[in-house]
Amino acid sequence: MEKNYVITVITPTYNRAHTLNRVYESLQKQSFKRFRWIIMDDGSTDSTSQLVHRYKNENIIPIEYYKGKNRHKFITVFEGIKKVKTPYFVIIDSDDSWPEDSFEILYQEVSKIKNQDQYIGVIGHSADTEGNLIGNLFPGNGFTGSILEMRYKYQVKGDKNGIFITKSYLRELDKFDYSIYENKGYIPQNVFFTTYDSLGLKTKFINKVIRIYHKDDDDSASVSNTRWKGKNIFGLREGYKAMLNNYSYQLFSYPKTLLRNLIGFQFYSFLNKKSLASNISSIKNPIIKLMSVFTLPFSYAYYLKNKHS
Template sequence: MKEFKITIVTPSYNRAHTLPRVYESLKNQTFKDFKWLIMDDGSTDNTSEIVKSFQEENRIEIDYFWNENQHKFITVFEGIRKVTSSYFMIVDSDDSYPENSLAILFDEVENIPNQDDFISVMGLSQFEDGSIVGHQYPNNGFDGSIFDMRYKYKVRGDKFGIFITKTYQRLLSKFDYSIYINKGYIPQAVFFNTYDSKGIKTRFVNKVVRNYHLDDNDENSVSNTRWTGKNTFGLMEGYKSFLNSYGNRLYKYPKTLVRNIVGYQMYSIINNTGIIMIIKELEHFKILSTFLYPLTRLYKKLNKV
């Protein structure tokens, strides 16, 4: 069996209408040494038939797995556990990619001499009109942490890149994601906070490697549903992970610190978590969190959240 350089991992739930867009952009890549691993998260539409039509074209190697619905967070990790190539990419089921995206990312990650210290290379995304999503990276790119990228350099916008499999799988083996099964939307940051805060580096490059599509009317899009319903559990976990992972480093960013404590408390309240448990779950900021709690309740009441 051929061993590919890159595995494209795509979690998908009822996205038969958008998967052809991904397929077309993958077919047109200048870099060909990859396979596509589609993790179907319990789709009830005709996804399997669409994927079968792709496979019958025999243009790219495609592995397809159907699973009971577990939500994207779990499905992505289950896919990554199947990866045997040196590198992989998490490709959403509704985006597309410039034809040189894989070539750019492969060349960039291959140029990292000390890969054990790194987990990924992150490039830029662009809207359909060619404008950059958010900001470019400073200093024409840099090696460092996601935290510094977001809070020291204030870079905003969705980014996209390639991961080093051996680093990612090593870290994932120490992360118990089974506790999030059937918990709805969980932000990927719940995992990447744990390694980014420990000094595992990312290389940030100012090269466009993804086309970002705004499917505002797609009811199955995570981007359109993650702020509501049972997904609020994941939002609570995201804030908590951020606070517990970065700890005392956050004192240098007081606005970020307070915003995340209030966010954690607000979504904890929505999930019927009492003040004692809210404080207990924090590894830092227990006194500050106690002080802010009445203000959070007032904020929630005034904003009818």
């Protein structure tokens, strides 16, 4: 009889046959077994398909494998999420590993949430391969609130990850047109998560390590090593714009964050050769729009100093 699966694992991958075993071995070791694995191949030209075929033949984990053209991770992940049929899902990058009790911890925590329509998921911490926490802990024993509060009220730094509630996530994703980012290079996650976080969907933050981050400094295929280059500057502009437009008036509680995002948006607008009119019209909030006029000289001076760095 087929297991009663409750979690779907989504792994976007592009030419990562040399690291995908890390994920596979990590999944086999999970103490919680009620999960499926969706591998979204973003047009790999290496031996990824043969590797996944071997995984499927081993029949240890139920695997769905989809290979399409190269569309970049931002879009590929969303295409994978739309295939989820379980109540919950996690996103595991193609070069990550997760501690053996990660799924068990996350499922226990998300199962405690009564009014799940008001929540997007449960987020925990990442550690490096030596076991050191990346960033810092959430306040107290963890808290329930927004990503904006987590980052800027409580000043929590570091890479975080967790489990998402499928129904809530898909409800917001159905409203979001990500097709406009086709062939646009790297797009930061906040372009989407600021949309639901700003609406008041809650996140439960727990002080548990649920992900192991592998830096892979010498890996030219790693997004972490390429996101600041070339056409990816388009996505960086979109990230700053999303912060300004989605959080809007909420940012007035965090003036330094507001100013930093405004200057960042203008800096990457200059790098993208956007016109002054385009810069101003892209901002929805009238007060922030007015502020952009006054910060423009500072942003331009910063651009002149740093455009070749």
